[in-house]
Amino acid sequence: MLQKFSAFAGVPGPVVVIVMDGYGVPKTDVGSAIAAARKPTLDRLFAECPSITLRAHGTAVGMPSDEDMGNSEVGHNAIGAGQVYAQGAALVANAIADGAIWQGQAWREIVAGAKAGRGVVHFIGLFSDGNVHSHIDHLKAMVVQARAEGVPTVRIHALLDGRDVPETSALEYVVPFEAFLAEVSSGGFDARIASGGGRQYITMDRYDANWPMVEKGWRTHVLGEGPQFGNATEAVNGLRERNPGTIDQDLPEFVIAEGGKPIGTIEDGDAVVFFNFRGDRAIEITRAFVEADFDKFDRVRHPQVTYAGMLQYDGDLQLPKRFLVAPPAIKDTSGEWFSRQGLAQFACSETQKFGHVTYFWNGNRSGKFEGETWQEVPSDVVPFEQRPWMKAAEIADAMIAALKSGQYKLLRCNFANGDMVGHTGNFRAATMAVEAVDLALARLLPAIEAAGGVALITADHGNADEMFELDKKTKQPATNKDGSFKAKTAHTLNPVPLILFDKVSGGRLGLKADSVAGLSSIAATTANLLGYAKHPAWDDSVLDVK
Numbered sequence: 421m422l423q424k425f426s427a428f429a430g431v432p433g434p435v436v437v438i439v440m441d442g443y444g445v446p447k448t449d450v451g452s453a454i455a456a457a458r459k460p461t462l463d464r465l466f467a468e469c470p471s472i473t474l475r476a477h478g479t480a481v482g483m484p485s486d487e488d489m490g491n492s493e494v495g496h497n498a499i500g501a502g503q504v505y506a507q508g509a510a511l512v513a514n515a516i517a518d519g520a521i522w523q524g525q526a527w528r529e530i531v532a533g534a535k536a537g538r539g540v541v542h543f544i545g546l547f548s549d550g551n552v553h554s555h556i557d558h559l560k561a562m563v564v565q566a567r568a569e570g571v572p573t574v575r576i577h578a579l580l581d582g583r584d585v586p587e588t589s590a591l592e593y594v595v596p597f598e599a600f601l602a603e604v605s606s607g608g609f610d611a612r613i614a615s616g617g618g619r620q621y622i623t624m625d626r627y628d629a630n631w632p633m634v635e636k637g638w639r640t641h642v643l644g645e646g647p648q649f650g651n652a653t654e655a656v657n658g659l660r661e662r663n664p665g666t667i668d669q670d671l672p673e674f675v676i677a678e679g680g681k682p683i684g685t686i687e688d689g690d691a692v693v694f695f696n697f698r699g700d701r702a703i704e705i706t707r708a709f710v711e712a713d714f715d716k717f718d719r720v721r722h723p724q725v726t727y728a729g730m731l732q733y734d735g736d737l738q739l740p741k742r743f744l745v746a747p748p749a750i751k752d753t754s755g756e757w758f759s760r761q762g763l764a765q766f767a768c769s770e771t772q773k774f775g776h777v778t779y780f781w782n783g784n785r786s787g788k789f790e791g792e793t794w795q796e797v798p799s800d801v802v803p804f805e806q807r808p809w810m811k812a813a814e815i816a817d818a819m820i821a822a823l824k825s826g827q828y829k830l831l832r833c834n835f836a837n838g839d840m841v842g843h844t845g846n847f848r849a850a851t852m853a854v855e856a857v858d859l860a861l862a863r864l865l866p867a868i869e870a871a872g873g874v875a876l877i878t879a880d881h882g883n884a885d886e887m888f889e890l891d892k893k894t895k896q897p898a899t900n901k902d903g904s905f906k907a908k909t910a911h912t913l914n915p916v917p918l919i920l921f922d923k924v925s926g927g928r929l930g931l932k933a934d935s936v937a938g939l940s941s942i943a944a945t946t947a948n949l950l951g952y953a954k955h956p957a958w959d960d961s962v963l964d965v966k
């Protein structure tokens with residue numbers, strides 16, 4: 421059980437944690453959709469309430485280095501668990517560096533499974549060095565190892581990124597990788613890219629938002645259906661010509677063929693590795709491969725393959741059963757400990773971020789802890805620059821209703837706007853996204869005050885705070901040849917705000933500025949606001965009690 425907090429007895433009402441996804445604190449207002457947005461509520465909060473910044477990238481959230489931006493998985497894991505674990509990106513890199521991955525049963529079964537069949541290993545995954553869902557160096561190491569272990573054929577199904585890396589950078593990955601594959605394809609070894617497409621167009625849906633996307637991916641990778649090209653470089657060039665202005669993440673599917681025949685359909689007896697380490701966008705395609713009674717779309721045929729995930733994507737569902745590297749063993753999460761305390765908890769977001777405040781928050785578990793209520797607001801299936809307000813109003817409605825019910829001592833929500841619209845690279849839409857969140861806060865905060873509660877308003881990482889690529893040398897926004905700014909779709913390395921909205925303590929409560937504090941300090945801060953000492957495993961609270 422959690423102990424009482426000696427310095428403060430706890431607020432009379434609930435504690436509400438509000439995550440403004442993709443809302444960082446930028447170094448310059450140039451290119452910041454947040455600075456450009458009209459946001460009277462947030463401006464007032466920053467002027468009147470205690471606020472500090474928290475680290476939300478790099479080692480502060482378990483990434484391999486401080487060059488790595490933050491992301492929703494590591495951010496919500498850190499907020500929910502109150503601790504920092506070495507995350508998938510680091511765990512896979514280490515397992516490759518020390519060779520442990522090749523000794524593991526899963527890798528041995530992949531190689532043995534392929535050799536017992538047609539001798540084909542397929543690698544499907546996000547084809548970039550974004551290090552959010554995957555890293556291309558991990559793929560490279562597996563191709564080299566497969567060759568060394570005598571696997572004759574490798575087929576790669578490359579999901580083009582442009583979302584965690586610059587928006588039209590696909591050829592920077594495809595061209596050198598096809599050259600590398602040509603170089604290693606000798607002595608009876610044949611490795612080629614066989615299919616692919618934009619990651620937001622095929623395969624990498626999440627949270628059941630858009631199964632037709634996954635079906636399209638299945639038809640591309642498994643059945644070999646789609647426009648045919650001679651190699652992936654030609655495919656990217658050809659698709660760009662046919663779809664002018666389309667950025668990589670939205671490019672349609674492609675299939676590599678010889679004489680009209682796809683070179684890499686997935687057949688009985690093949691081995692398949694889904695090489696993303698992050699789970700949210702890996703779960704649906706994994707289900708299509710491993711579930712016997714799968715009913716989300718017609719698979720046409722269901723090849724019997726040896727399937728492995730880079731990590732296990734869902735510990736509760738054991739999905740998939742075979743995985744190359746063990747995921748971080750996240751335990752003692754705040755959700756679990758507040759539940760053991762008998763506190764009722766409410767979690768809400770729209771589909772696109774629903775798993776963030778449930779599954780990621782609870783340490784990548786899909787099951788609820790006792791006393792948790794989860795509410796999902798269905799997201800629209802549209803390009804979000806067309807609807808930058810997304811479901812901010814409906815999330816505010818649900819939160820206000822939950823507050824009014826008086827049932828919950830802890831509430832949490834995620835507003836997806838700054839991030840989902842930030843990822844489109846559309847500056848104007850991103851300012852509206854921030855404005856929509858501001859409007860929702862203007863309604864939500866009075867309900868928190870009326871319930872005698874307080875709010876911690878924060879973010880999981882930056883995105884809308886930097887909508888232009890920065891020049892690597894000057895760190896100023898980079899320009900195209902015509903002088904326009906280069907749109908940026910990825911997350912940022914900026915810290916995030918932590919604001920304490922408190923109308924109940926009479927000014928007793930503040931936040932301690934601490935240059936090393938990160939997102940993992942929020943769990944302990946929440947416990948202290950409720951009048952509990954932090955769990956010993958959690959990082960320190962930043963609550964200041966006068």
Ligand SMILES: O=C(O)[C@H](O)COP(=O)(O)O
Binds near residue numbers: 552701
């Ligand atoms: O999956 C995505 O949309 C991006 O790669 C990362 O965004 P998120 O970490 O905010 O989900």
Ligand SMILES: [Mn+2]
Binds near residue numbers: 491839
């Ligand atoms: Mn996020």
Ligand SMILES: [Mn+2]
Binds near residue numbers: 911
């Ligand atoms: Mn994002």
